[in-house]
Amino acid sequence: MTGGELFVAPARLARSPLAAASMAPRCCSSSSSSSCLLFLLLLGASGFFQSYAVEVDVKDASNATCLYAEWMMRFLIKYETNSSDYKNATLNLSSGVTHNGSVCGNDTQAAVLAVQFGEGHSWSINFTKTNETYQADFVTFTYNTNDTAVFPDAKKKGPVTIVVRVTMHPVQLNNVFVCHNTDFLEAENVTQIFWNVTVQAFVQNGTISKKESRCHADMPTSAPTVPPTTANVTTASATTLSPAPKPVENPDTGNYSLKSGNKTCLLATVGLQLNVSQDKPLLININPKTTSADGTCGNTTATLKLNDGNTTFIGFTFVVKNESASAQKFYLKEVNVTLLNRLNGSVISSADNNNFSKWDAFLGSSYMCRKEQTLQVNEDLQIHTFNLWIQPFLVKENKFSTAQECSLDDDSILIPIVVGASLAVLIAIIVVAYIIGRRKSYAGYQTL
Incomplete structure (x- = not known):
């Protein structure tokens, strides 16, 4: 996950990680093979952002705890509809959680934490250990587009599985790993969001340790501030991003690229600023130093997805159109933006517009616009671009091709x-x- 840790967050729990277990009834089932899991259901935010916390206590054959975890998670999924458009779905944990497939693990076998919920959705994470430490290896997530409540009008029906490799700093055995702020895994049109996490794999002697290994973001600071990985926002409260005046300076220009095999297939240089309409305008400069690029390249469609590593996800989709048999152009067709609360993973703002016809240039060339441009994603969100240079198709030798400049940059008329x-x-x-x-x-x- 981001930051080289499994779950990331800066905020202390108001109670012990295990306190909820003593305050709630234990509903436990066991089998001769080994496992018994306890699920604690906590009501999260109301309305659309309702979510549940899950507490899991896996027992071995002797009824001793071998794997413990308490966490909250949510999934943002982009899927194709029957009209060939794309929609964004939010999948939360429901109350009907089961636990098939969880495994205690040992020196030669990985520990597995697995849960199933809703209409055919499941999630699991694997842990391995050395003589002194344990760490997560990969996450497997399956969502079922037959769940029409979550995926209305989905074009492809059935389960979809993605596997994401996890980079986690090793945790000392007999230590509990704790992180409370949000962290993200992003792959294949799915963003997995985690927060308020407590986990201990390979529990020794059946007793949850009182020793905690905190993620870096949980370390005490002199004052709670927006970490440097977030966008350039003047202030932030404990629960939401706060409105801020327009930054004095334009955003820094970032360089992003995608590869198909060993070849670069997309190049982009751009400075990005978001303008979100809330009670007061919220303007955010995207920091290219902490922003990663992901996406896909194709012959007629290319998507660039930017993740600032904390709260902001921006996607640009380009397509090819036929002007004539000998002249093909590409253009920007779709933009989607998601802003998350960095403390609890809730969605502050989500916008999607697939009716753009911007940044067009002949296939094999690039598009350039040094002056500020504005993309109106919806009535509540705008994207301002600066020093834009983009080529989503037919990149050669890792370099931009000849640029077609926007009219704003054309000084010949002036x-x-x-x-x-x-x-x-x-x-x-x-x-x-x-x-x-x-x-x-x-x-x-x-x-x-």
């Missing part, structure tokens, strides 16, 4: 206008001077 205006002003000055001179010359004579 030159004759400026010259003409200057000549007009000069002529006007000469005429005025001539008239004044004539009047003065008449004033030197008197009528006889």
Whole structure:
């Protein structure tokens, strides 16, 4: 996951990670093979963002705890509809959680934490250990587009599975890993969001440890601030991003690229600023130093997805259109943006517009616009671009091809206008001077 850790977050729990277990009834089932899981259901945010916390206590054959976890998670999924458009779905954990497939693990076998929920959705994570540490290896997530409540009008029906490799700093055995702020995994049109996480794999002697290994973001600071990985926002509260005045400076320009095999298939250089309409305008400069690029390249469609590593996800989709048999152009067709609350993973703003026809240029060339441009994603969100240079198709030798410049950058029209205006002003000055001179010359004579 981002930041080299499994779950990331800066905020302390108001209670012990295990306190909820002693406050709630334990509903436990066991089998001769080994496992018994406890699920604690907590009501999260109300309405659309309702989510549940899950507490899992996996027991071995001797009824001793071998794997413990408590966490919250949510999934943002982009899927294709029957009309060939794309929609964004939000999948939350429901109350009907089961636990098939969880495994305690040992020196030679990975520990597996697995849950199933809703209409055919499942999620699992694998842990392996050394003599002194344990760490996560990969996450497997399956979502079922037959769930019409979550995926209305989905074109492809049935389960879809993605596997994501996890980079996690090793945790000392007999230590509990704790992180409370949000972290993300993004792959194949799916963003997995995690927060309020407590986990211990390979529990020793059946007892949850009191020793905690905190993620870097959980470390105490002098004052809660927006971490440097977030966009350039002036202030932030404990629960939401706060409105901020327009930054004095334009955003830094970032360089992004995608590869297909060993070849670069998309190049982009751009500075990005978001303008979100809330009670007051919220303007955010995207920091290219902490923003990663992902996406897909194709012959007629290419998608660039940017993730600032914390709260902001921006996607640009380009397509090819046929102007004639010999002249093909590409253009920007779709933009989608998701802003998340960095503390609890809730969606602050989500916008999608698939009716653009911007940034068009002939196939095999690039598009450039140094001046500021505005993309109106919806009535509540705009994207301002600066120093844009983009080529989503037919990239050769890792370099931009000849650029077609936007009209804002075209100074050729301004030159004759400026010259003409200057000549007009000069002529006007000469005429005025001539008239004044004539009047003065008449004033030197008197009528006889």
